Amino acid sequence: METPSLLLIDDEIQYSELTKEYLEMKGCKVMLKHDGQAGLDAFKLHSFDLCVLDVKMPKKDGFTLAEEIKEINEMTPIIFLTGQSLKEDKIKGLTLGADDYLTKPFSMEELYLRIKAILKRVKVQEKSVVIDQYQWGDSKFDLELRELTVAGEKIKLTSIESKLLKLFCDNQNKVLTRDAAMMGIWGDEEHYRGYSLNVYVGKLRKFLKPDSSVEILNLHGEGYKLVYKQSVAG
Amino acid sequence: MIDLSLLKNLMSGDEKLVARFILIFKTQVPAQVRQLPGLCENQEWEELSTSFHSLKTQFSYLGITEFAEQMREMEENVDNGDTSSIAAGISQFIKAFDQFMQAEFPENSL
Numbered sequence: 001m002e003t004p005s006l007l008l009i010d011d012e013i014q015y016s017e018l019t020k021e022y023l024e025m026k027g028c029k030v031m032l033k034h035d036g037q038a039g040l041d042a043f044k045l046h047s048f049d050l051c052v053l054d055v056k057m058p059k060k061d062g063f064t065l066a067e068e069i070k071e072i073n074e075m076t077p078i079i080f081l082t083g084q085s086l087k088e089d090k091i092k093g094l095t096l097g098a099d100d101y102l103t104k105p106f107s108m109e110e111l112y113l114r115i116k117a118i119l120k121r122v123k124v125q126e127k128s129v130v131i132d133q134y135q136w137g138d139s140k141f142d143l144e145l146r147e148l149t150v151a152g153e154k155i156k157l158t159s160i161e162s163k164l165l166k167l168f169c170d171n172q173n174k175v176l177t178r179d180a181a182m183m184g185i186w187g188d189e190e191h192y193r194g195y196s197l198n199v200y201v202g203k204l205r206k207f208l209k210p211d212s213s214v215e216i217l218n219l220h221g222e223g224y225k226l227v228y229k230q231s232v233a234g
Numbered sequence: 235m236i237d238l239s240l241l242k243n244l245m246s247g248d249e250k251l252v253a254r255f256i257l258i259f260k261t262q263v264p265a266q267v268r269q270l271p272g273l274c275e276n277q278e279w280e281e282l283s284t285s286f287h288s289l290k291t292q293f294s295y296l297g298i299t300e301f302a303e304q305m306r307e308m309e310e311n312v313d314n315g316d317t318s319s320i321a322a323g324i325s326q327f328i329k330a331f332d333q334f335m336q337a338e339f340p341e342n343s344l
Contacts, residue, residue, distance in 0.1 A: 012288060014258045018251050056287050083291040105295040109246040 004119055005029045005047065009039035009065065010054040010081060022108040028115070036060025043069055048076065049122075050115055055082035066096045077118045081106065134169040136228050137213040141165055151210040160185055161207075164200050168216065168226035177223040236338055237297025244295060255295065260339055263292055267331055270324045274317075282320070283312045301331065 006023060010016035011034050020030045031046065033039040037059040043051065051069060055062035066078050077099040094101065099118045102111060132143040139150045146162040148155045157165065167176055167184045181197055201224060205216050214228040238252070245251040266285055273282040290305035308323050 011284075012291065014262060015255070015292075018245075018254060018258075022246070022248070022251065056284070058284070083287055083294070104291045105240075105244050107244045107246065108248075108251070 003027060003029050004049045004115065005031075006115065007031050007033070007039060007042060007046075007048040007051045009033045009036065009052070009057065009062070011035060011057045012054070016054075019108065019111070023112060023115070026112050028112075036062065036065040039065055040068055043072065043076075049119055050077045050079065052079045052081060052111070052115070055080055063092060063096060066098060070097050075122075077122055079111070079114060079118070081111075131170075134166075137211055139208070139211045139214070141169065148207055150208060153210070155207050157207075160200055161203060164197075165204055168204070168224070171226070173225065173227055175219055175222050175225050179223075181223065235298055235334060240297040241295055259292055259296065263289065264335065267328060270328070271321070274321050274324055277317075279312050279317065283309050286312065298334070301327070301334070 004027075006028050008016060008020055008023070008030050010019070010032070013034055016032055016034070020032045023030050031042055031048070033042050035058045039051075039053070040060065051066075053062040053065055057065075060068075062080055062082070066080070069076055069078065074097070078097065079100045079102060080098050081102050081104060083104045100114050102114065134141040134143075138152070139148070141148050143162060143166055146157045146159070148157055148165065163185045164181065167181055178197060185197075185200075201216060208214050208216070214226065217225045217227055219225055241255060242249075242252055245255065266289055270282065270285060273285060286305045286309035290302050290309060293299075293302035293305060304323070304327050308320055308327075311317065311320060311323075
């Protein structure tokens with residue numbers, strides 16, 4: 001498992017240091033905050049794989065904080081820590097989208113194992129939602145078959161054409177830099193690939209020409225942008 | 235009264251973490267307990283509830299279930315606005331807590 005980045009928010013200042021140290025000993029990177037507002041500020045500024053929240057905290061309780069975190073990033077896993085063992089609290093926490101719930105006193109090892117299990121589950125889910133079909137207007141692109149259908153005409157794409165079109169589709173209406181494109185296709189940024197990239201972009205432009213809803217723009221000094229009026233992910 | 239085996243288990247057998255927990259407990263808990271009567275007298279109910287909550291957790295880690303239960307009850311009463319018996323409850327608790335500290339940590343007694 002890569003080093004997981006955790007946000008731990010607990011108002012028990014001294015004891016939470018022990019939890020932080022234990023998790024760090026297990027290979028996690030932990031940022032510790034002691035009230036809900038400080039936790040939210042940290043969440044906005046940094047990127048975390050998982051949040052561990054105490055429920056009863058000053059300034060902002062754990063439930064409110066969880067709602068605000070989910071508004072910013074719905075996919076962030078959350079574990080609640082609480083001294084309360086009321087069934088209603090547990091239900092409320094899980095309703096808010098918490099992935100797990102530990103009642104104090106909890107075992108450090110149990111907390112770590114639960115974090116590990118959630119992160120493993122999240123990774124599997126991420127892998128299972130890989131998009132391999134895209135559609136826009138009357139056109140569609142099947143990554144697995146390497147087949148592009150434009151205005152009813154099926155075009156067989158080469159491996160490189162498919163990789164490049166997927167990169168464009170995954171970055172719809174965003175800049176795709178030349179370096180990112182070359183890395184995505186060939187796994188390097190060698191400049192001698194630049195000419196080849198131009199050729200492949202040109203070919204894709206030609207294939208897509210009959211579809212007026214989509215266009216590949218040149219952005220001088222930056223790269224390219226695939227622009228279309230509606231979302232293409234299918 | 236202290237259940238060290240529970241704490242060791244919760245700290246995954248890490249002796250250093252156990253020792254640090256006890257040290258924090260010995261310094262932090264008596265100070266928190268001493269603040270309870272003042273918070274009650276000044277009707278600082280939110281602060282009082284937070285203190286009960288914190289003490290409850292700390293007692294739970296050491297397996298001191300009797301104190302943990304008393305803290306839970308008083309926290310619940312304060313949260314529900316039922317504060318009539320809190321002062322008496324605190325007074326009774328402090329007597330028992332002082333005895334506990336003298337027995338468990340004589341070098342640290344109040």
